[in-house]
Amino acid sequence: MGKPSDNPLSLQQQQQHHLRQHPRGHDPTPSIPYRDNPDDEDQHDDLPPLYTEHEDFSAIGPVNPLLPRGTEPLVAPFGHDSDATTAYYLDSRLDSDPDFLADHIRRLAVIPPRPSVRLRGTHRQRRRQRSGDKSHLSGDDVVVDFDVRIDLTHLLYSDIRRQQSWRAIVTAGNFEKVRRGTVFPDRAPGFGGAPCPGAVEEQLDEGGVPGLERWCHRYCASSSPLRCFSLQRRIVGWDWDLIRRRLEALVRATNYRGHAVVSFPVGNARADVYSDCRTNRYRLTGWIRFVFYVSLLFVLSWPWLFFRTRRWETVAAEWYVSRPTSVPGRREYAAGVSEESWYNLWAPAIQRALLERRDGQLDQADLERARGQTFTAEREGSVREGVQTAMGVVNRSFGWGGDEC
Numbered sequence: 115m116g117k118p119s120d121n122p123l124s125l126q127q128q129q130q131h132h133l134r135q136h137p138r139g140h141d142p143t144p145s146i147p148y149r150d151n152p153d154d155e156d157q158h159d160d161l162p163p164l165y166t167e168h169e170d171f172s173a174i175g176p177v178n179p180l181l182p183r184g185t186e187p188l189v190a191p192f193g194h195d196s197d198a199t200t201a202y203y204l205d206s207r208l209d210s211d212p213d214f215l216a217d218h219i220r221r222l223a224v225i226p227p228r229p230s231v232r233l234r235g236t237h238r239q240r241r242r243q244r245s246g247d248k249s250h251l252s253g254d255d256v257v258v259d260f261d262v263r264i265d266l267t268h269l270l271y272s273d274i275r276r277q278q279s280w281r282a283i284v285t286a287g288n289f290e291k292v293r294r295g296t297v298f299p300d301r302a303p304g305f306g307g308a309p310c311p312g313a314v315e316e317q318l319d320e321g322g323v324p325g326l327e328r329w330c331h332r333y334c335a336s337s338s339p340l341r342c343f344s345l346q347r348r349i350v351g352w353d354w355d356l357i358r359r360r361l362e363a364l365v366r367a368t369n370y371r372g373h374a375v376v377s378f379p380v381g382n383a384r385a386d387v388y389s390d391c392r393t394n395r396y397r398l399t400g401w402i403r404f405v406f407y408v409s410l411l412f413v414l415s416w417p418w419l420f421f422r423t424r425r426w427e428t429v430a431a432e433w434y435v436s437r438p439t440s441v442p443g444r445r446e447y448a449a450g451v452s453e454e455s456w457y458n459l460w461a462p463a464i465q466r467a468l469l470e471r472r473d474g475q476l477d478q479a480d481l482e483r484a485r486g487q488t489f490t491a492e493r494e495g496s497v498r499e500g501v502q503t504a505m506g507v508v509n510r511s512f513g514w515g516g517d518e519c
Contacts, residue, residue: 187225192388215343233260236256239254260473280437281431346427
């Protein structure tokens with residue numbers, strides 16, 4: 115159908131022409147495949163980069179958004195207690211190198227405590243047999259009416275995106291009763307405490323309160339095989355009693371008749387550095403402790419460990435929620451939120467969660483729900499929300515959560 119060529123070649127002539135150019139035994143050079151972008155021709159032949167070129171990213175592991183880069187602990191924790199309040203560390207370098215121990219303690223001080231508010235309400239209910247006969251009662255059951263928690267970690271940061279906070283490492287004063295390489299708390303030697311060999315002369319030469327480096331030297335120089343150096347994380351500048359009174363009044367305002375408890379649990383409140391020995395590894399291993407509890411061997415082992423372990427509880431990391439200003443009676447807050455401001459912000463959401471008998475942690479979504487800024491588009495969600503609101507009104511009118519007589 116197309117325009118015929120002026121000098122057409124037959125199929126046989128084309129084959130003979132090809133054989134003359136490429137005799138047998140000589141393969142023709144393969145043609146280069148067509149690519150859309152000629153500049154990328156050589157890139158497809160390159161091997162992927164070696165993993166060693168990215169050691170900086172592979173070595174850091176998971177990143178904690180609350181920790182500045184380069185301040186991770188030098189030693190990974192050996193374990194934690196059941197409620198994630200205390201972390202345990204064991205390493206031979208922490209027992210013999212005071213500079214390594216001091217650097218490790220400074221890095222542990224950067225890890226923030228995790229304060230929170232918890233409101234828990236319970237009441238007692240009579241347990242009945244399956245027959246349903248009220249005359250056959252078998253005891254009381256504790257029923258949890260609500261258990262809500264609110265995290266307060268953000269109050270510790272002046273700029274949480276840049277991990278900026280108000281914190282400081284402090285050591286125990288000479289007149290404070292703490293464990294100074296002893297079994298029982300006591301004051302410093304020469305200040306009302308029991309004298310120790312060389313302790314009074316060292317304290318007089320220093321003429322002040324020992325710092326972190328001095329306590330690390332004393333810990334590493336101790337000859338006791340069972341030792342523990344502790345770092346406590348304290349929260350300063352927050353009126354917990356004021357928040358407790360406000361929340362207790364808020365619970366009573368819902369006409370709740372059960373037993374309400376307002377508490378302030380703090381996670382990451384402590385870090386214990388134990389001397390690296392077999393005894394300390396056994397005492398911190400979960401299944402070994404379980405065996406001792408079941409077999410009642412802890413009755414003998416616990417007193418022996420208590421009196422044999424020398425403890426240093428002289429260093430603390432203080433995290434300041436607020437600090438005084440030059441104006442008497444006024445304080446400036448790290449996050450810009452005072453106790454009254456926090457209560458006014460969360461009171462509607464907390465009260466709504468109590469009436470809904472919630473069990474869990476409250477977040478930003480609960481604040482928006484309490485303010486009425488979010489609405490469910492689905493009919494089912496709207497009906498459920500209306501029923502919960504109606505039940506809350508009934509509970510506030512007639513009372514709820516009382517013990518059964």
